[in-house]
């Protein structure tokens with residue numbers, strides 16, 4: 221629970237109104253919330269949109285598909301955390317405030333990828349991803365009414381597995397030196413996605429500790445949706461080698477991390 225500091229009035233305000241200060245609390249979710257406030261960035265000014273990104277026709281075509289797929293996920297990210305807020309107990313203010321930061325951050329990611337598509341001369345409203353498995357996978361973020369199921373679906377499955385794919389793309393671009401604009405977006409974005417995953421793990425682990433009867437709910441969501449995510453992540457695995465992205469290795473690593481994360485919450489059955 222946060223504490224309200226009475227000693228942090230704005231200097232010179234003279235109003236006597238206290239600012240809310242969560243920073244000195246021990247609660248991990250408030251800490252993530254504070255981190256989110258500190259680490260905001262602006263897609264308009266923090267990306268050098270003029271950096272040259274020479275690409276072959278096939279690379280351009282592939283990148284168009286990748287960015288269109290990213291955009292779909294980021295759009296879901298804007299309102300899926302807001303749904304979870306409505307499912308949480310009203311007294312869980314830390315989680316609801318953190319999820320508010322997540323909505324805004326996903327809006328920024330969506331905006332950045334739309335700008336990247338426009339920079340390529342494309343209309344973000346008309347590009348199509350072709351990865352129908354991905355569309356199916358992320359529909360799971362809207363499928364549940366219980367916060368345990370929704371946090372598993374969005375913040376663990378969606379965020380953790382998607383972040384592994386963003387990381388594979390980022391690592392490949394660091395290695396090749398290609399497409400510095402997308403690389404910078406990914407670098408900034410991954411800092412945000414890391415917090416979203418951390419929130420999911422922290423919140424769900426604590427919830428299952430205090431409500432062990434919810435463990436089966438979380439486990440069943442993981443079992444149902446993991447194979448669908450794997451199907452989505454393997455889309456165009458061979459073609460993406462052109463960017464140096466090793467999809468299969470990144471998926472194997474992500475599944476290992478995912479299974480370890482579940483085990484830390486008391487879910488030890490294999491999910492795939």
Ligand SMILES: [Fe+2]
Pocket residue numbers: 294297325326329409413
């Ligand atoms: Fe995102």
Ligand SMILES: [Fe+2]
Pocket residue numbers: 297326379412413416
């Ligand atoms: Fe995210």
